[in-house]
Amino acid sequence: MEQILSSARTQLEGTPNAGHDITHTLRVRDLCLHISSIEGGDPEILEASALLHDIGRPAELKDPGTDHAALSAQLSPGILDRAGFPAQKIPAVVYAIANHRYSSGITPDSLEARILQDADRLDISGAVGAAMTFAYSGAHNRRLYHPDDPLASQREPDGKEYALDHILTKLMLLPGSMHTGTARGMAEERNRFLQSFVDQFIHEINTGRGPGNE
Ligand SMILES: [Fe+2]
Ligand SMILES: [Fe+2]
Missing domain, CATH: 1.20.58.1910 (Methane Monooxygenase Hydroxylase; Chain G, domain 1)
Incomplete structure:
Protein backbone atom coordinates (compact mmCIF):
# COMPACT_ATOMS: atom_id res chain seq x y z
CA MET A 1 0.00 0.00 0.00
CA GLU A 2 3.04 2.28 0.61
CA GLN A 3 3.88 2.13 -3.09
CA ILE A 4 0.30 2.95 -4.10
CA LEU A 5 0.33 5.93 -1.72
CA SER A 6 3.58 7.18 -3.15
CA SER A 7 2.18 6.91 -6.72
CA ALA A 8 -0.86 8.88 -5.58
CA ARG A 9 1.39 11.58 -4.10
CA THR A 10 3.33 11.87 -7.36
CA GLN A 11 0.18 11.95 -9.50
CA LEU A 12 -1.47 14.61 -7.31
CA GLU A 13 1.46 17.00 -7.38
CA GLY A 14 0.29 20.27 -8.88
CA THR A 15 -3.26 20.14 -7.53
CA PRO A 16 -4.24 23.33 -5.65
CA ASN A 17 -3.06 23.02 -2.06
CA ALA A 18 -6.37 23.85 -0.37
CA GLY A 19 -8.51 21.81 -2.75
CA HIS A 20 -8.55 18.15 -3.70
CA ASP A 21 -4.89 17.64 -2.89
CA ILE A 22 -3.17 14.71 -1.15
CA THR A 23 -4.69 15.71 2.22
CA HIS A 24 -8.18 15.19 0.71
CA THR A 25 -7.07 11.78 -0.56
CA LEU A 26 -5.73 10.80 2.87
CA ARG A 27 -8.90 11.98 4.65
CA VAL A 28 -11.05 10.04 2.17
CA ARG A 29 -8.95 6.92 2.83
CA ASP A 30 -9.37 7.32 6.60
CA LEU A 31 -13.11 7.94 6.24
CA CYS A 32 -13.46 4.87 3.99
CA LEU A 33 -11.71 2.68 6.55
CA HIS A 34 -13.78 4.10 9.40
CA ILE A 35 -17.10 3.59 7.56
CA SER A 36 -15.99 0.12 6.50
CA SER A 37 -15.20 -0.87 10.10
CA ILE A 38 -18.94 -0.46 10.80
CA GLU A 39 -20.61 -1.17 7.45
CA GLY A 40 -18.33 -3.92 6.14
CA GLY A 41 -16.68 -4.06 2.73
CA ASP A 42 -13.13 -5.07 1.82
CA PRO A 43 -10.68 -2.66 3.49
CA GLU A 44 -7.91 -3.45 0.99
CA ILE A 45 -10.13 -2.57 -1.99
CA LEU A 46 -11.29 0.55 -0.17
CA GLU A 47 -7.84 1.79 0.74
CA ALA A 48 -6.51 1.37 -2.80
CA SER A 49 -9.65 2.94 -4.31
CA ALA A 50 -9.45 5.94 -2.00
CA LEU A 51 -5.73 6.52 -2.64
CA LEU A 52 -6.16 6.49 -6.42
CA HIS A 53 -9.68 7.94 -6.88
CA ASP A 54 -8.58 11.47 -7.79
CA ILE A 55 -5.23 10.88 -9.54
CA GLY A 56 -6.79 12.04 -12.82
CA ARG A 57 -7.63 15.43 -11.34
CA PRO A 58 -4.49 17.33 -12.46
CA ALA A 59 -5.31 16.39 -16.08
CA GLU A 60 -8.91 17.56 -15.63
CA LEU A 61 -7.69 20.89 -14.23
CA LYS A 62 -5.62 21.42 -17.35
CA ASP A 63 -8.35 20.23 -19.70
CA PRO A 64 -11.92 20.46 -18.32
CA GLY A 65 -13.04 18.07 -21.08
CA THR A 66 -11.28 15.24 -19.21
CA ASP A 67 -13.35 13.15 -16.79
CA HIS A 68 -11.00 12.61 -13.86
CA ALA A 69 -12.93 9.56 -12.57
CA ALA A 70 -12.57 7.77 -15.91
CA LEU A 71 -8.91 8.75 -16.16
CA SER A 72 -8.12 7.68 -12.57
CA ALA A 73 -9.78 4.33 -13.28
CA GLN A 74 -7.74 3.97 -16.45
CA LEU A 75 -4.41 4.77 -14.74
CA SER A 76 -5.02 2.54 -11.71
CA PRO A 77 -4.51 -1.05 -12.96
CA GLY A 78 -0.90 -0.35 -13.97
CA ILE A 79 -0.10 1.23 -10.59
CA LEU A 80 -1.82 -1.59 -8.68
CA ASP A 81 -0.10 -4.24 -10.74
CA ARG A 82 3.36 -2.72 -10.21
CA ALA A 83 2.66 -2.48 -6.47
CA GLY A 84 1.84 -6.20 -6.29
CA PHE A 85 -1.80 -5.58 -5.38
CA PRO A 86 -3.89 -8.79 -5.56
CA ALA A 87 -4.91 -9.13 -9.23
CA GLN A 88 -8.37 -10.54 -8.44
CA LYS A 89 -9.28 -7.36 -6.52
CA ILE A 90 -8.19 -4.88 -9.22
CA PRO A 91 -11.57 -4.86 -11.09
CA ALA A 92 -13.39 -3.91 -7.87
CA VAL A 93 -10.96 -1.02 -7.29
CA VAL A 94 -11.35 0.17 -10.89
CA TYR A 95 -15.16 -0.02 -10.60
CA ALA A 96 -15.23 2.03 -7.37
CA ILE A 97 -12.94 4.69 -8.83
CA ALA A 98 -14.82 4.92 -12.15
CA ASN A 99 -18.10 5.46 -10.27
CA HIS A 100 -16.96 7.71 -7.41
CA ARG A 101 -18.47 10.91 -8.77
CA TYR A 102 -21.77 11.64 -7.14
CA SER A 103 -22.58 14.06 -9.95
CA SER A 104 -22.66 11.10 -12.33
CA GLY A 105 -25.99 10.23 -10.68
CA ILE A 106 -25.00 6.57 -10.39
CA THR A 107 -25.76 4.49 -7.30
CA PRO A 108 -22.95 1.97 -7.51
CA ASP A 109 -23.61 -1.75 -7.25
CA SER A 110 -20.76 -2.61 -4.87
CA LEU A 111 -20.58 -1.71 -1.19
CA GLU A 112 -16.99 -0.49 -1.60
CA ALA A 113 -18.01 1.92 -4.38
CA ARG A 114 -20.89 3.25 -2.27
CA ILE A 115 -18.58 3.76 0.70
CA LEU A 116 -16.05 5.60 -1.51
CA GLN A 117 -18.82 7.94 -2.76
CA ASP A 118 -19.92 8.54 0.84
CA ALA A 119 -16.38 9.22 2.10
CA ASP A 120 -15.60 11.54 -0.81
CA ARG A 121 -18.72 13.63 -0.12
CA LEU A 122 -18.31 13.48 3.64
CA ASP A 123 -14.96 15.18 3.18
FE1 LIG B 1 -13.10 12.93 -7.55
FE1 LIG C 1 -12.23 13.10 -4.11
Whole structure:
Protein backbone atom coordinates (compact mmCIF):
# COMPACT_ATOMS: atom_id res chain seq x y z
CA MET A 1 0.00 0.00 0.00
CA GLU A 2 3.04 2.28 0.61
CA GLN A 3 3.88 2.13 -3.09
CA ILE A 4 0.30 2.95 -4.10
CA LEU A 5 0.33 5.93 -1.72
CA SER A 6 3.58 7.18 -3.15
CA SER A 7 2.18 6.91 -6.72
CA ALA A 8 -0.86 8.88 -5.58
CA ARG A 9 1.39 11.58 -4.10
CA THR A 10 3.33 11.87 -7.36
CA GLN A 11 0.18 11.95 -9.50
CA LEU A 12 -1.47 14.61 -7.31
CA GLU A 13 1.46 17.00 -7.38
CA GLY A 14 0.29 20.27 -8.88
CA THR A 15 -3.26 20.14 -7.53
CA PRO A 16 -4.24 23.33 -5.65
CA ASN A 17 -3.06 23.02 -2.06
CA ALA A 18 -6.37 23.85 -0.37
CA GLY A 19 -8.51 21.81 -2.75
CA HIS A 20 -8.55 18.15 -3.70
CA ASP A 21 -4.89 17.64 -2.89
CA ILE A 22 -3.17 14.71 -1.15
CA THR A 23 -4.69 15.71 2.22
CA HIS A 24 -8.18 15.19 0.71
CA THR A 25 -7.07 11.78 -0.56
CA LEU A 26 -5.73 10.80 2.87
CA ARG A 27 -8.90 11.98 4.65
CA VAL A 28 -11.05 10.04 2.17
CA ARG A 29 -8.95 6.92 2.83
CA ASP A 30 -9.37 7.32 6.60
CA LEU A 31 -13.11 7.94 6.24
CA CYS A 32 -13.46 4.87 3.99
CA LEU A 33 -11.71 2.68 6.55
CA HIS A 34 -13.78 4.10 9.40
CA ILE A 35 -17.10 3.59 7.56
CA SER A 36 -15.99 0.12 6.50
CA SER A 37 -15.20 -0.87 10.10
CA ILE A 38 -18.94 -0.46 10.80
CA GLU A 39 -20.61 -1.17 7.45
CA GLY A 40 -18.33 -3.92 6.14
CA GLY A 41 -16.68 -4.06 2.73
CA ASP A 42 -13.13 -5.07 1.82
CA PRO A 43 -10.68 -2.66 3.49
CA GLU A 44 -7.91 -3.45 0.99
CA ILE A 45 -10.13 -2.57 -1.99
CA LEU A 46 -11.29 0.55 -0.17
CA GLU A 47 -7.84 1.79 0.74
CA ALA A 48 -6.51 1.37 -2.80
CA SER A 49 -9.65 2.94 -4.31
CA ALA A 50 -9.45 5.94 -2.00
CA LEU A 51 -5.73 6.52 -2.64
CA LEU A 52 -6.16 6.49 -6.42
CA HIS A 53 -9.68 7.94 -6.88
CA ASP A 54 -8.58 11.47 -7.79
CA ILE A 55 -5.23 10.88 -9.54
CA GLY A 56 -6.79 12.04 -12.82
CA ARG A 57 -7.63 15.43 -11.34
CA PRO A 58 -4.49 17.33 -12.46
CA ALA A 59 -5.31 16.39 -16.08
CA GLU A 60 -8.91 17.56 -15.63
CA LEU A 61 -7.69 20.89 -14.23
CA LYS A 62 -5.62 21.42 -17.35
CA ASP A 63 -8.35 20.23 -19.70
CA PRO A 64 -11.92 20.46 -18.32
CA GLY A 65 -13.04 18.07 -21.08
CA THR A 66 -11.28 15.24 -19.21
CA ASP A 67 -13.35 13.15 -16.79
CA HIS A 68 -11.00 12.61 -13.86
CA ALA A 69 -12.93 9.56 -12.57
CA ALA A 70 -12.57 7.77 -15.91
CA LEU A 71 -8.91 8.75 -16.16
CA SER A 72 -8.12 7.68 -12.57
CA ALA A 73 -9.78 4.33 -13.28
CA GLN A 74 -7.74 3.97 -16.45
CA LEU A 75 -4.41 4.77 -14.74
CA SER A 76 -5.02 2.54 -11.71
CA PRO A 77 -4.51 -1.05 -12.96
CA GLY A 78 -0.90 -0.35 -13.97
CA ILE A 79 -0.10 1.23 -10.59
CA LEU A 80 -1.82 -1.59 -8.68
CA ASP A 81 -0.10 -4.24 -10.74
CA ARG A 82 3.36 -2.72 -10.21
CA ALA A 83 2.66 -2.48 -6.47
CA GLY A 84 1.84 -6.20 -6.29
CA PHE A 85 -1.80 -5.58 -5.38
CA PRO A 86 -3.89 -8.79 -5.56
CA ALA A 87 -4.91 -9.13 -9.23
CA GLN A 88 -8.37 -10.54 -8.44
CA LYS A 89 -9.28 -7.36 -6.52
CA ILE A 90 -8.19 -4.88 -9.22
CA PRO A 91 -11.57 -4.86 -11.09
CA ALA A 92 -13.39 -3.91 -7.87
CA VAL A 93 -10.96 -1.02 -7.29
CA VAL A 94 -11.35 0.17 -10.89
CA TYR A 95 -15.16 -0.02 -10.60
CA ALA A 96 -15.23 2.03 -7.37
CA ILE A 97 -12.94 4.69 -8.83
CA ALA A 98 -14.82 4.92 -12.15
CA ASN A 99 -18.10 5.46 -10.27
CA HIS A 100 -16.96 7.71 -7.41
CA ARG A 101 -18.47 10.91 -8.77
CA TYR A 102 -21.77 11.64 -7.14
CA SER A 103 -22.58 14.06 -9.95
CA SER A 104 -22.66 11.10 -12.33
CA GLY A 105 -25.99 10.23 -10.68
CA ILE A 106 -25.00 6.57 -10.39
CA THR A 107 -25.76 4.49 -7.30
CA PRO A 108 -22.95 1.97 -7.51
CA ASP A 109 -23.61 -1.75 -7.25
CA SER A 110 -20.76 -2.61 -4.87
CA LEU A 111 -20.58 -1.71 -1.19
CA GLU A 112 -16.99 -0.49 -1.60
CA ALA A 113 -18.01 1.92 -4.38
CA ARG A 114 -20.89 3.25 -2.27
CA ILE A 115 -18.58 3.76 0.70
CA LEU A 116 -16.05 5.60 -1.51
CA GLN A 117 -18.82 7.94 -2.76
CA ASP A 118 -19.92 8.54 0.84
CA ALA A 119 -16.38 9.22 2.10
CA ASP A 120 -15.60 11.54 -0.81
CA ARG A 121 -18.72 13.63 -0.12
CA LEU A 122 -18.31 13.48 3.64
CA ASP A 123 -14.96 15.18 3.18
CA ILE A 124 -16.57 18.21 1.53
CA SER A 125 -19.05 18.56 4.42
CA GLY A 126 -18.72 20.19 7.83
CA ALA A 127 -15.82 22.37 8.96
CA VAL A 128 -13.40 21.00 6.37
CA GLY A 129 -15.97 21.45 3.62
CA ALA A 130 -16.58 25.06 4.66
CA ALA A 131 -12.82 25.73 4.73
CA MET A 132 -12.43 24.21 1.24
CA THR A 133 -15.39 26.25 -0.02
CA PHE A 134 -13.91 29.53 1.19
CA ALA A 135 -10.44 28.65 -0.12
CA TYR A 136 -11.88 27.74 -3.54
CA SER A 137 -14.01 30.88 -3.65
CA GLY A 138 -10.99 33.05 -2.80
CA ALA A 139 -8.89 31.39 -5.48
CA HIS A 140 -11.64 32.19 -8.03
CA ASN A 141 -12.17 35.77 -6.84
CA ARG A 142 -15.69 35.08 -5.59
CA ARG A 143 -17.40 36.85 -2.70
CA LEU A 144 -17.94 35.38 0.76
CA TYR A 145 -21.65 36.25 0.65
CA HIS A 146 -24.23 38.41 -1.14
CA PRO A 147 -23.94 41.89 0.43
CA ASP A 148 -27.71 42.57 0.63
CA ASP A 149 -29.25 39.13 0.97
CA PRO A 150 -26.70 36.70 2.44
CA LEU A 151 -29.24 33.90 3.03
CA ALA A 152 -30.76 34.22 -0.46
CA SER A 153 -34.24 34.80 0.90
CA GLN A 154 -35.30 37.12 -1.97
CA ARG A 155 -33.15 35.79 -4.81
CA GLU A 156 -31.97 32.59 -6.44
CA PRO A 157 -28.90 31.30 -4.60
CA ASP A 158 -25.74 31.35 -6.70
CA GLY A 159 -23.04 29.02 -5.41
CA LYS A 160 -20.74 30.02 -8.25
CA GLU A 161 -20.72 33.63 -7.05
CA TYR A 162 -21.00 33.46 -3.26
CA ALA A 163 -19.30 30.98 -0.93
CA LEU A 164 -22.14 31.11 1.60
CA ASP A 165 -24.66 30.20 -1.12
CA HIS A 166 -22.58 27.13 -1.96
CA ILE A 167 -22.63 26.09 1.70
CA LEU A 168 -26.40 26.55 1.91
CA THR A 169 -27.31 24.87 -1.36
CA LYS A 170 -24.71 22.12 -1.61
CA LEU A 171 -22.99 21.33 1.68
CA MET A 172 -26.13 21.46 3.81
CA LEU A 173 -27.87 18.94 1.54
CA LEU A 174 -25.13 16.32 1.69
CA PRO A 175 -26.57 14.11 4.48
CA GLY A 176 -29.56 13.18 2.30
CA SER A 177 -27.27 11.88 -0.42
CA MET A 178 -25.34 9.34 1.68
CA HIS A 179 -25.75 5.63 0.92
CA THR A 180 -24.68 4.18 4.27
CA GLY A 181 -26.27 4.88 7.64
CA THR A 182 -22.84 5.48 9.18
CA ALA A 183 -21.94 8.20 6.68
CA ARG A 184 -25.41 9.76 6.97
CA GLY A 185 -25.06 10.01 10.74
CA MET A 186 -21.62 11.60 10.41
CA ALA A 187 -22.89 14.03 7.77
CA GLU A 188 -25.81 15.04 9.99
CA GLU A 189 -23.47 15.70 12.90
CA ARG A 190 -21.24 17.83 10.65
CA ASN A 191 -24.31 19.70 9.43
CA ARG A 192 -25.26 20.67 12.96
CA PHE A 193 -21.87 22.36 13.28
CA LEU A 194 -22.31 23.99 9.88
CA GLN A 195 -25.74 25.34 10.84
CA SER A 196 -24.33 26.96 13.98
CA PHE A 197 -21.43 28.34 11.91
CA VAL A 198 -23.92 29.91 9.46
CA ASP A 199 -26.01 31.29 12.36
CA GLN A 200 -22.93 32.89 13.92
CA PHE A 201 -21.79 34.20 10.52
CA ILE A 202 -25.15 35.92 9.96
CA HIS A 203 -25.17 37.23 13.52
CA GLU A 204 -21.72 38.78 13.00
CA ILE A 205 -22.45 40.43 9.65
CA ASN A 206 -25.74 41.80 10.99
CA THR A 207 -24.23 43.32 14.13
CA GLY A 208 -24.86 47.06 14.12
CA ARG A 209 -26.97 46.80 11.00
CA GLY A 210 -30.43 48.23 11.21
CA PRO A 211 -32.70 51.03 10.08
CA GLY A 212 -30.61 54.11 9.43
CA ASN A 213 -27.19 52.48 9.30
CA GLU A 214 -27.47 49.86 6.58
FE1 LIG B 1 -13.10 12.93 -7.55
FE1 LIG C 1 -12.23 13.10 -4.11
